[in-house]
Amino acid sequence: MRYYQLREEGTPRLAVEAAGGVYDITAATPRLRTFDDLLCAATITDSSADTVANDLLEKAATLPSDALENGSVSAPVLGEVWAAGVTYRISEEARKSESSMPEMYLDVYENDRPEVFFKATPDRTVGPGEGVGIRADSEWDVPEPELGVVLSGEEIVGYTIGNDMSSRSIEGKNPLYLPQAKVYDRCCSIGPCIRSADSIDDPHDLEMWMTISRDGEIRYDEATNTGKMVRSVEELVDCYVAHNAVPDVSVLLTGTSLVPDEGFTLEEGDVIEIGLEGIGTLTNTVVEV
Structure with a gap:
């Protein structure tokens, strides 16, 4: 359902x-x-x-x-949004290329403990058809399409699509700037729906795709599969809920599966479409915040 x-x-x-x-x-x-x-x-x-x-x-x-x-x-669920990082090889490679401390991303990718961080509150989260934000003080901004796990307390109850908007220029200057690169007005989009966990056979085998259009012209169009994720959904959830007072309902994004080329940055007015097999397509337009 x-x-x-x-x-x-x-x-x-x-x-x-x-x-x-x-x-x-x-x-x-x-x-x-x-x-x-x-x-x-x-x-x-x-x-x-x-x-x-x-x-x-x-x-x-x-x-x-x-x-x-x-x-x-609108956004199908309003609650805290958390996210996992460096769970796909493409994300690990992208972080190394942008960062002044590239070795730390390889260490996270290969380490037993995953990276899990706070992403957004409900008032920073938008839904389908709404504007996602790029910071006015950032020079390099990208969308990050991700499988989102919907949780009731510590129980997985569904899946959705998430867009973890990110300033690569801010994070790249110093990893300690991660909160500013990730958490700001309109920094996250969720939708278009929640697919119940009981109706998804395997969240680790879903086709995902993303297109970015500018003035009616497609500037990015790539696809992947959640099977390329180096960690399991259960592993990421276990890390998120461990020693953590999780809310009644929350969303955990599971990592960046597609990354535009290094020379690409989002501009105001760009249209981002993220599709995930069995769930649907999440569409947002970019605005500056």
């Missing part, structure tokens, strides 16, 4: 794509307005989110397919 947060003024509404149709879960049960609400209901009934949603399909209103088009939905 795929869960979407409908973009409406006032009352939030939760929709689910299942059984060949799109259904308004909130119309069936007004208390279920968000994916967080659905997780609470699943906890109370000692069942899964899919079970709760499936039981409501007969009472739920059917929605037209265009109800889920880009611009019609």
Whole structure:
């Protein structure tokens, strides 16, 4: 099942794509307005989110397919966003080329302990169709397409797409500048939906692709597979939750799978599209912040 947060003024509404149709879960049960609400209901009934949603399909209103088009939905979950770094060889190589201390990235890539860091709060996170930010004080900015793991406490409940916007020029000057390179206004995008964990056979074998367009011309177009990740989803989650007071709902991004060439930097007005097999496509336009 795929869960979407409908973009409406006032009352939030939760929709689910299942059984060949799109259904308004909130119309069936007004208390279920968000994916967080659905997780609470699943906890109370000692069942899964899919079970709760499936039981409501007969009472739920059917929605037209265009109800889920880009611009019609917002970020499917609002909570803390954390991220893992240097989990793909391409990311390790890119970090070495930008950094004044390249050896530290190789050490993380090959070490038993992964890099896990805080990425964004809900008010720094945007959804499909919204603007993602590049810092006005940065000269080299890139999107970072990533598989996002949705967690209820310490339990994996779903997957989404994340864009971990990054200033490579700021991080490259000194690794201690990582928070400034990663955490700022509109630094993260999540969406377009949450695909339930029970409906994903293997998160380590999903095709991922990204295109970047400027003035209608494609400037970047590459694809990869999550199977190239050097660490497992479970390993990254274990590191994130260990000795950490994790919130009721959070998202953990699992590392950068595609990196534009060294000479490329984002500009205001660029359109970024990130696709992930079985989940969908996350589209955002770049704005300066």
